[in-house]
Amino acid sequence: MRKIIESLLFVSKEPLSIDRLKSLLPEIEPEQIKNEVAALVDEYTNRQGGFHLVQVAGGYQFRTRPECKIWVKRLNQVSPLRLSRAALETLTIVAYKQPLIRSDIEHIRGVDSGGVIRSLLDLKLIRVLGRKDIPGRPLIYSTTRFFLELFGLSDIKDLPTLKEIDALEKKQGDKNETSSSHEEKTLT
């Protein structure tokens, strides 16, 4: 069983979801598919090889290990997607506040964001969900599957919450403070 699932995962272009595997393999017990995939993930993790099986965009996909990137890049001459700071910032706002409209983004960033939104749409990182039923009928935006794939997220809920980030920042801030006060002490 495991080898069948492994072969499908190997050949698939898109991340394969458990549901998709279930429909492709009606002869295997659904519960077993789940277990076998989990076993495969463990197998590749334990193997410590050049690639592993990761959970992205609601499915599973073989990907090279980040620590091998310099060497893989020599082979793969395609230049990676580069996002400007403004684009990344806007994308983050869409990711955390979706579904939202342009004025929501501009309210947070305090700056005109039409151009950035346009380029994120072109890059297929965000998409139009529809129009909001308020005067002007503004477009509603959300992130795409490609966004999840690009950042290796299984689900949008995979992102750390803003509260968690806040706590993390505070922790780091405290650390810096204690270290600086420590320095002061040693100086005096």
Added chain:
Amino acid sequence: MFDSAYSVKIDVFEGPMDLLVYLVRKNDVDITNIPIALITEQFLGYLDLLELMNIDYASEFLYMAATLAHIKSRMLLPAQEGDDEEDDPRLEIARPLMEYLKLKAASDILEQRDMLGRDTFKGNPFHNDDDEPLEEQLITIGLFELVETFRQLSENEYKTHVVDFSTNRMSVKERIIGILALLEIKDTLSFNELLEDHPGKFMRVLTFLAILEMAKMNLIEIRQHIQSGLLKVAYV
């Protein structure tokens, strides 16, 4: 100064929020306890500097400066009974600032993730898009992209004033037949090719409707060139 003869656009501070964050950090002040007078002064100082260098800044900066000044003026009013901490006028700027900082931190975290094509790569020697020439890869096109193409085509049209007295106008059905005849000769046609021989809004709308109708009937496939964004129709 020279009247806008020489102008530069810098993006050191992309917006007023960016500048505010910079000032707060530079002065090492607590966001919940911003010395408004100091920050406002430095904020305006920066705007003066920009003006001196003849750099145009967006009106958003002025709006922020006005907001800061307004907060300061409200703080000068004597506290009234019933005022509690929640009514600190500085919250008007502190809240959005905190929100902005939080999202900035989130965007840093996002940036540090293993990005596909930068830190990690997906395998599959058989599927490296060799099976299809790169310029003709099929991608799904949403309704909004179709509408956008139509809008762009409308913009390109010459603004000539032709009065049309004819009443015999083509129907969508006739247009479909026309497009099918063209597709018989050439397998794929770009939107531009379909529209260039037929100027006028009516023909464009008709062609557009015909294409949508044909796509609905599964007669044709709509493809988009990845780089140029050019839309093409092809026989199924």
